[in-house]
Amino acid sequence: MKGAVLSLFLSFVTSALAGTYKRSEHIVGKDFFNAFDWLAISDPTHGRVNYTDEATARELNLTVAAHKKFILRSDDTTVLDPDGPGRNSVRLSGKNNYTIHVAVFDIAHMPQGCGTWPAVWEFGGTWPNGGETDILEGVNDQGPDQSTLHSGPNCSMPAVRHETGTALLQDCNADENSSGCGVRLNQTTSYGIPFNANGGGWYAMERTEDFIRIWFWPRDDHRVPHDVVKGAKKVDTNDWGIPAADFPNDSCDLADWAPHSIIINLTFCGDWAGAVYADSGCPSTCIDYVNNNPSAFSDAFFEFNSINVYTLTGHPYPNDGTTGITSPDVAGNQISLNQV
Numbered sequence: 241m242k243g244a245v246l247s248l249f250l251s252f253v254t255s256a257l258a259g260t261y262k263r264s265e266h267i268v269g270k271d272f273f274n275a276f277d278w279l280a281i282s283d284p285t286h287g288r289v290n291y292t293d294e295a296t297a298r299e300l301n302l303t304v305a306a307h308k309k310f311i312l313r314s315d316d317t318t319v320l321d322p323d324g325p326g327r328n329s330v331r332l333s334g335k336n337n338y339t340i341h342v343a344v345f346d347i348a349h350m351p352q353g354c355g356t357w358p359a360v361w362e363f364g365g366t367w368p369n370g371g372e373t374d375i376l377e378g379v380n381d382q383g384p385d386q387s388t389l390h391s392g393p394n395c396s397m398p399a400v401r402h403e404t405g406t407a408l409l410q411d412c413n414a415d416e417n418s419s420g421c422g423v424r425l426n427q428t429t430s431y432g433i434p435f436n437a438n439g440g441g442w443y444a445m446e447r448t449e450d451f452i453r454i455w456f457w458p459r460d461d462h463r464v465p466h467d468v469v470k471g472a473k474k475v476d477t478n479d480w481g482i483p484a485a486d487f488p489n490d491s492c493d494l495a496d497w498a499p500h501s502i503i504i505n506l507t508f509c510g511d512w513a514g515a516v517y518a519d520s521g522c523p524s525t526c527i528d529y530v531n532n533n534p535s536a537f538s539d540a541f542f543e544f545n546s547i548n549v550y551t552l553t554g555h556p557y558p559n560d561g562t563t564g565i566t567s568p569d570v571a572g573n574q575i576s577l578n579q580v
């Protein structure tokens with residue numbers, strides 16, 4: 241009886257505090273080496289890239305922690321053999337999984353340059369049914385940022401939403417259109433050269449069973465919440481204002497999505513950057529440019545100040561207090577990934 245009353249009380253408290261999360265990970269500088277795996281896989285999006293393993297990335301200084309920063313870059317010194325592998329770069333895959341959570345990325349610099357296709361995103365389970373959330377993504381310096389969901393069937397977004405960005409496609413189903421249901425952010429400082437010139441900023445994502453929301457605050461935005469700036473031990477997303485992108489569950493069963501982990505990758509050309517390369521006003525062809533102009537990639541790097549992850553309990557999945565979410569299909573997803 242007592243227990244029933246207590247759990248009733250607790251469930252009331254939990255729902256009353258929806259929007260309040262506890263920090264489960266605080267990743268700064270060399271912590272990145274413990275929090276991520278280096279995936280030396282062939283690029284599922286057919287990029288002109290060679291994803292290096294951790295030992296190679298460290299040896300070549302492609303991933304380095306210095307002064308409480310973490311840098312992820314591509315090679316910028318090698319003229320490539322056209323018959324050999326692509327430009328050395330890195331794809332990081334987070335070791336933890338999350339269902340209901342918030343992730344805050346404090347980014348000082350992101351990869352820029354013709355041919356680049358950087359992304360900070362999350363996915364898990366069997367693609368696409370397990371779901372994919374692209375938080376920060378774009379190609380060939382063509383801002384602003386595009387935040388996108390990819391899903392299995394029966395997942396679409398309403399035309400009118402509470403967001404500052406501009407909705408593109410409504411259907412998230414990857415089999416209908418591999419573009420997914422994207423939202424183009426309102427701020428030019430959300431991507432590429434203007435992002436870097438402004439000292440970067442903060443990206444945040446909240447995933448619940450009811451919605452996925454993405455916020456962006458440029459470095460000089462005085463409206464950035466204090467808990468975000470500080471990487472506080474608790475955050476309250478109710479105080480964060482209108483999101484840049486809002487993906488509600490009206491016609492999409494987000495509760496059925498798999499637990500996700502964080503992925504950070506930098507590829508070149510491939511299914512998106514390569515396809516729109518000429519339209520982006522870039523020189524030569526994408527592959528020739530990437531092969532022959534190493535110094536053009538000197539600014540193709542991420543510099544992270546921190547990543548903070550928050551869950552309801554302060555622990556990663558499955559200890560996050562959620563129920564009813566199907567466990568991820570461990571096999572296969574890393575290679576079935578595909579997106580234009």
Ligand SMILES: *[C@@H]1O[C@H](CO)[C@@H](O)[C@H](O)[C@H]1NC(C)=O
Nearest residue numbers: 283285359361374505507579
């Ligand atoms: C990089 O990230 C994007 C996320 O949008 C993903 O679609 C793409 O497959 C990834 N590319 C590589 C090469 O990992």
Ligand SMILES: *[C@@H]1O[C@H](CO)[C@@H](O)[C@H](O)[C@H]1NC(C)=O
Nearest residue numbers: 280290291292293296325328
């Ligand atoms: C490509 O990456 C692999 C795995 O890290 C590495 O062993 C190899 O040396 C790289 N290739 C080149 C040409 O650098």
Ligand SMILES: *[C@@H]1O[C@H](CO)[C@@H](O)[C@H](O)[C@H]1NC(C)=O
Nearest residue numbers: 300301302303304305306311
């Ligand atoms: C590795 O990269 C860091 C950060 O950019 C830089 O400070 C350092 O000098 C580099 N080391 C080498 C050997 O290039």
Ligand SMILES: *[C@@H]1O[C@H](CO)[C@@H](O)[C@H](O)[C@H]1NC(C)=O
Nearest residue numbers: 369391392393394395493496
């Ligand atoms: C999608 O919706 C259709 C029509 O309601 C239904 O027949 C189908 O089973 C659903 N597919 C999935 C994968 O849920």
Ligand SMILES: *[C@@H]1O[C@H](CO)[C@@H](O)[C@H](O)[C@H]1NC(C)=O
Nearest residue numbers: 403404405425426427428482
């Ligand atoms: C887009 O950003 C501009 C400049 O920051 C702002 O004035 C405008 O209200 C924003 N639009 C929306 C829909 O929030």
Ligand SMILES: *[C@@H]1O[C@H](CO)[C@@H](O)[C@H](O)[C@H]1NC(C)=O
Nearest residue numbers: 408409416417418419420422
């Ligand atoms: C997919 O969506 C894009 C817009 O994001 C559109 O340009 C393209 O025509 C669509 N393709 C199909 C096959 O509907």
Ligand SMILES: *[C@@H]1O[C@H](CO)[C@@H](O)[C@H](O)[C@H]1NC(C)=O
Nearest residue numbers: 449450489490491492493495
């Ligand atoms: C959205 O999520 C809430 C809470 O999980 C659930 O009660 C509601 O039925 C969902 N809406 C739809 C349309 O599935």
Ligand SMILES: *[C@@H]1O[C@H](CO)[C@@H](O)[C@H](O)[C@H]1NC(C)=O
Nearest residue numbers: 335336337364365568569570
């Ligand atoms: C995260 O999920 C993957 C499968 O998607 C699984 O292999 C891995 O063990 C999970 N990690 C944790 C910490 O639960």
